[in-house]
Amino acid sequence: MSDSASPSGNATRDAKRVGGWTGAARRYAVRTLPPEKLLPDTQPAYMASWIYVFGVLTVSSLIVAVATGCVLALEGPGWWHASSVGKYVNSLHLWSVELFMFFMVIHLWGKFFMAAWRGRRAMTWMTGAVCFLASVGTAFTGYLVQQNFDSQWISGQAKDGLNAVGIGAWFNVLDFGQMLMWHIVLLPLVLGLLTAWHVLLVRRRGIVPPIDALAPEPDEQSAATAVQP
Amino acid sequence: MSRRTRRAAEPDPAAFPTRPYDLLKEFTIALVAVAVLTAGLAALFSSPDEQPITLATWSAATPNDFTATAVTELGGTSTTAQYGPPYNHTPGAGQKIGPVGLQRAAGVRIPVDTAEDFVLRPLRQAPEPAEVSAALTAWTAAPADRQQAWTSAYSDALGKAPDGDPAKVEPGDYGPVPVLTSRLLALAQAGALDGQLLAQGRFYQTDYTRPMLFLNDGTYLADQARAQHLAGDQWGMMNETGNYPGQAWLWLYTFWYQIDPFKTSKNADALIWALMAVLSLAFVLVPFIPGVRSIPRWTKVYRLIWRQHYRGQR
Amino acid sequence: MAVEMAYSELAAPVDLNHPGHYVHWGVVQISVANLVVIGLMVLVFVAAVLLPFPKGRGRR
Structure with missing residues (x-):
């Protein structure tokens, strides 16, 4: 459906210019994501399967992972293998990530088998796929900064792969400080922004209709959604 | 007939009958559930703590x-x-x-x-x-x-x-x-x-x-x-010390190291990274790849997911 | 001393730090832990697809 209202007359055109860049940005935001699209309290009736809850479960576990990571950050890297409380928070962080990847993969399978990229939703799929790849990178740098035998060993293994394609010259997995920064600043930032973009795209395009679904007839439709003027 | 429907633009979700759905309530329940599950798993299983070697x-x-x-x-x-x-x-x-x-x-x-x-x-x-x-x-x-x-x-x-x-x-x-x-x-x-x-x-x-x-x-x-089963020819990258689950999502990357020609190549790392880069790109571009994007239609798992809808249409 | 006490109090009831169990199947070698995780994922996916979703009240 067309997003823009048709311009009618000079008065409307002038009103449209009001507010400079800020006004234009607001109009764009409201046009692309009006409040009822951003926070709808109804969903299409075909959205009736447990598979739909795995998106929100993924976001929830991401939030738990970030929150437990923030608690680890409070005391810093000297803490999590040296105190019992630190170790428990470290365990929380690990298991939230296991759950995050678990739910994300099920979400991914679901969306694949629903061909959820149909109807101008390719960007939603692509941002989701990049989210998955970014999560693998974030989890990997997390494994590198655990400060245990496993992180020691996988850093030694991973350096060969990264060096072989020239990345290792800049992205040095044996440098704990660099990996910690990537893990707690750069990658979470990228993942957070991608996730926000992904979720906003879902809200903007709405839930993908079933494969080969035909929109109900107009009279049926007006009975269904009696909101349009 | 089916070709025509396939070509036709996807209908707007707003055109379909709706039902009440409380997204924020769903989100809150999910968040609490995940937090409780995390706390339980962490308390039950803790985390790997094998000492590093100096x-x-x-x-x-x-x-x-x-x-x-x-x-x-x-x-x-x-x-x-x-x-x-x-x-x-x-x-x-x-x-x-x-x-x-x-x-x-x-x-x-x-x-x-x-x-x-x-x-x-x-x-x-x-x-x-x-x-x-x-x-x-x-x-x-x-x-x-x-x-x-x-x-x-x-x-x-x-x-x-x-x-x-x-x-x-x-x-x-x-x-x-x-x-x-x-x-x-x-x-x-x-x-x-x-x-x-x-x-x-x-x-x-x-x-x-x-x-x-x-x-x-x-x-x-x-x-x-x-x-500890972490060596390259033991699928080590996706394993973890002890009985902990590791980075299972690295299975495909780890898999290539187990088979020829990579197993015996001196350029194994570079080749596998190149291959994974191509496959990752393909994964991101699934909606545009003929054949791959049609797998959902062939597998018909979608008929189960939307069975209520299709039952109603009949 | 006090720290060590707290440590043992918070010790996990299920200790996974024992030597890992592995399954060998041709070229495939996988830890039982990873296999359990992957198996659970498949199981949860199948359940999510098959289990009936509660119908919302007051449609349309």
Whole structure:
């Protein structure tokens, strides 16, 4: 459906210019994501399967992972293998990530088998796929900064792969400080922004209709959604 | 008929009948559920806590492996010494993807001179017994081919000695090498070498490149990893110490290392990274790849997911 | 001393730090832990697709 209202007359055109860049940005935001699209309290009736809850479960576990990571950050890297409380928070962080990847993969399978990229939703799929790849990178740098035998060993293994394609010259997995920064600043930032973009795209395009679904007839439709003027 | 529907634009979700759906309530329930599940799993299973290996624990556990490795670092024959970029210029070193050598193109950006960085400088920096000072002077004064002859003779002799024990080596012309490596062993066992490889003249440290490379050149670390099922040919990348689940999502990356031609290729890392880059791109571009994007239609799993809808349509 | 006490009090009831169990199947070697995780994922996916979703009240 067309997003823009048709311009009618000079008065409307002038009103449209009001507010400079800020006004234009607001109009764009409201046009692309009006409040009822951003926070709808109804969903299409075909959205009736447990598979739909795995998106929100993924976001929830991401939030738990970030929150437990923030608690680890409070005391810093000297803490999590040296105190019992630190170790428990470290365990929380690990298991939230296991759950995050678990739910994300099920979400991914679901969306694949629903061909959820149909109807101008390719960007939603692509941002989701990049989210998955970014999560693998974030989890990997997390494994590198655990400060245990496993992180020691996988850093030694991973350096060969990264060096072989020239990345290792800049992205040095044996440098704990660099990996910690990537893990707690750069990658979470990228993942957070991608996730926000992904979720906003879902809200903007709405839930993908079933494969080969035909929109109900107009009279049926007006009975269904009696909101349009 | 079906072709026409396939070509037709997808209908707008707003055109369909709706039902109340409280997204924020769903989100809150999900968040609480995940938090409780996380707390439970963490309390039940904790997290992996296998201690890292230090140069001190390595040299104490297997002093002969440490000495054998130190000789190769001094003689420039260790894995790290012959690694090539990004650590050093080694003729012919560096993996390639067909004709493309990205490893060499990136250049030597993390220079490591194993003899100087791992052996000679730490010895010079530590308080030196007269014997070690003399050995260092003798080493520095000798021409390169002489140094090589000493280290390779000593490496061979260690290989022949029972358990590789330096104390049981046949007499021979090893120059100052035995003195240097036995002093390095003493420093390592005292824990001094861990600090020295890290410091490199600075106070604050976060970079473990040098001690990690040294550890990796020995067999002790690899033996410990193999025992924990972490070696490359054991699908090690997706495993974790003990009985913990690891990075199961790395299964495809790890898989390639188990089969030919990668298993036996000297360019395995570069080839697998290139392959994974292509596959990752394909994954992102699934909606545009003919065939792949039609798999959902063929598998018909969607008919189960939307069974209520299709039942209503009939 | 007090720290060690707290440590043992908070010790996990299920200790996974024992030597891992592995399954070998041709070229495939996988830890039982990873296999359990992957198996659970498949199981949860199948359940999510098959289990009936509660119908919302007051449609349309």
